[in-house]
Amino acid sequence: MLIFCGSVFTSAQKTYTVEGTVQDFHDKAMLENAVIKIGSFTSRTNKEGKFSFDKIPAGKYTLIAQHPDCNDYTENIGVDRDIHLAITLEHHTGDIETITLHGSHKSKGSVVMKTLDKADIERNSTENLGNILSKISGVAVLKTGNNITKPVIHGLYGSRISIMNNGVKMAEQEWGAEHAPNVDVNDFEHIDVIKGASALKYGNDGVAGVVLLEPLLPPKKDTLMGNVKLSGISNGRGGEISANALKAWKNQWFVKAGGSYKKLGDLYIPHHTLQNTGAEVNSFNFSFGNHSFMQGFDISYNGINQEFGIYKGAHLGNNYDAYMAMNFGQPYFLDDFSYDIGNPKQNVEHHIIKLSAYKRFADFGKITFQYSFQLNRRKEYDIRKGDLKDIPSMDLRLITHSASLTHLLERANWSLESGISAGFQDNYPNPATKARRLIPDYYRYDAGVFSVFKYRFSPVLNAEAGIRYDFSRYDAYKYYDAKEWNDKYASVFPQFYVQKNDSRILARPIFDYHNFSANIGLNYKPSKDFDLKFNFSRISRTPNPAELFADGLHHSAAIIEKGDLRIRQEEVYNANLSLTGRLNVLKGLQIEANPYIMFSDGFINQMPVDFQNTTRGSFAVWEYQQVKARIYGIDADAQLNILDNLKWTTGFSALRGDDLTKNEPLILMMPMNLRNSLEFKLNKPYNFYLRLENENVFKQNRFPIRDQTVQFIEDKELVTRVIDYSSTPAAYSIFNASIGADLFKNLNLNFRINNIFNKEYREYLNRLRYYMPESGRNVVLTLKYNF
Helix, strand or coil: CHHHHHHHHHHHCCEEEEEEEEEECCCCCECCCCEEEECCEEEECCCCCEEEEEEEECEEEEEEEECCCCCCEEEEEEECCCEEEEEEECCCCCCCCCCCCCCCCCCCCCCEEEEECHHHHHHCCCCCHHHHHCCCCCEEEEEECCCEEEEEECCECHHHEEEEECCEECCCCCCCCCCCCCCCHHHCCEEEEEECCCCHHHCCCCCCEEEEEECCCCCCCCEEEEEEEEEEECCCCEEEEEEEEEEECCCCEEEEEEEEEEEECCCEECCEEECCCCEEEEEEEEEEEEECCCEEEEEEEEEEEEEEECCHHHCECCHHHHHHHHHHCCCCCECCCCCCCCCCEEEEEEEEEEEEEEEEECCCEEEEEEEEEEEEEEEEECCCCHHHCCCCCEEEEEEEEEEEEEEEEECCCEEEEEEEEEEEEEEEECHHHCCCCCCCEEEEEEEEEEEEEEEEEECCEEEEEEEEEEEEEEEEEEEEEHHHHHHHHCCCCHHHEEEEECCEEEECCEEEEEEEEEEEEEEEEEECCEEEEEEEEEEEECCCHHHHHCEEEECCCCEEEECCCCCCCEEEEEEEEEEEEEECCCCCEEEEEEEEEEEEEEEEEEEEEEEEEECCEEEEEEEEEEEEEEEEEEEEEEEEEEECCEEEEEEEEEEEEEECCCCEECCCCCCCEEEEEEEEEECCCCCEEEEEEEEEECCCCCCCCCCEEEEEEECCEEEEEEECCCCCCCCEEEEEEEEEEECCCCEEEEEEEECCCCCCCCCCCECCCCCCCCCCCEEEEEEEEEC
């Protein structure tokens, strides 16, 4: 018995060595100061990521590995011999490998980016995307009236800006000036704007920049969360209601749904109401999936339907009315308020279905697959009579399929992200409109491949380089007037001729485009108080359908558009510099300057060239042309924390655009502007804030002269008059204010007044500025209940 008990005691006291390493799962970098626990024993990793336990008694233990900003690692182990362990931790708590740099993202890239966070969005949730983005320096809005807006970055808009809705590039006939983005801002947690063509991952269309619309990431815990918002809007005597809910589980499954409805009547301008300027918008979104660390998937749907009235005073019946309205501000269709939306109007619905999945491999990296389907249906109604009065003058259906496969590999000092993509579009203009089709039937085929390499030379210097190739093909069917075909295209494109029908030529244009794009970037941060970023890119862009094929009256814009088959692909060289400094002034001062320059030998520009009196009214003719162009400017921002609860922010933007072919200014370039705001905020217990804003827009003194000549009968004589189609509006200054607080634990109130002093002004970038000023004072009250 003594011999037996002695053997057991000796065995129980036998100890072993447990050692190993802790490294980053993504880039394999060894992690210092990771805490390793085996039962009651504790060790910490050194600079090489190594740890060691000398005397661990035999037995079964729970091993826990912890590191700041990492997910804990837990495993049950048995110690019956010496053990060597290789532990990997998820050192990145979010998807930091993307180009998105918002919030807690840790990677330092060279892109020049500005972010609107959740608070910015919620305070302006009744606004459309264009108006919200215009609060960022260097971003303006191109308007068609007061409801339809789209973002302008550094003087460029339309197809030159890629809008990514939860990872899906919006395909919504974005080429038009009056095609507002079909998104509901209530769906997103934050919005990032990348200035310049430095994000090749998102395609070669983002010559001006990329807008990233990012929804809320599901939390990794059992929870039910959401909100209900109710807003009253004085201008238009309407309101908006929205609701969002998300259910998440600890096993990382989630389901999310939301929607909104907004209704406005005719809009108010100082001293008048504009007839037929109401709006009705409704949206719905739904998604579900599982987002674990090693693998995941999600399926989502987004749908939105928008109906906008177009001010009747912009659709004038003859040359005399057009002359009086543009030269003398003759009032038409004022003061009879209504919620009805009559003709002319625009009705647009957009649907997105997305499927995505990813899988991580320990040594191979992360593979992500995504497929999306988009349906865009646009109907535009003109003022028509008889049997045609309820039939749209334009009825376009655009179907887009796209798929992509990307691979990300990260190591200690470098990362490589590569991908391939393919897309197909089918545009169908309904012939039942009985009107000339503005955009013809066409198929578009796209394929692309890209690679972005990032390298860290040192803790203060990072660099990246990207390259991209895209192939695009148009296969279209379009009728041309025989005279126009013979004058412009018969000798240039004889292979496109199909047949002649009376005075019309049926053509089948087929174009192939090969686009090569590249960029390089540097991020230099010599100290915590100074940051320098530089990007240089060369982008090649395929012409959009309007630039090639547009032919006819565009009702929403109240213009006649003309494309040109001879337009070739657009190549743009773009350089961006960002300098950020932090100074110890009061409670802290941050200053950022972003100078930039763009140059193109084949810049695609749209210009007014004529004025036509048709059976459907008098309209300006805008034609797409290709010129040599240069745009350069600067954005500057500053934020001064005066007190702990009081801050002042300012933003300034100025640019100059030159048509070097015609030796004249480019048209529709953003005027110089200056924004200032002062905000007082108390975070607890009521999250109270008070914000005052002032926006100053200077007169644009650089513009091309494009006055148009018209003829009409006056006093029984045929007279010729000149329409002032060139002069720009006067400078203006407007003031806004907002105040908000938590009334109760889950109930928040936000009160906002735009254009406090009811200033009458016109914006140069509003295509209907000839007929109407901007909106007058608007009071918005929003109640939000969180759960």
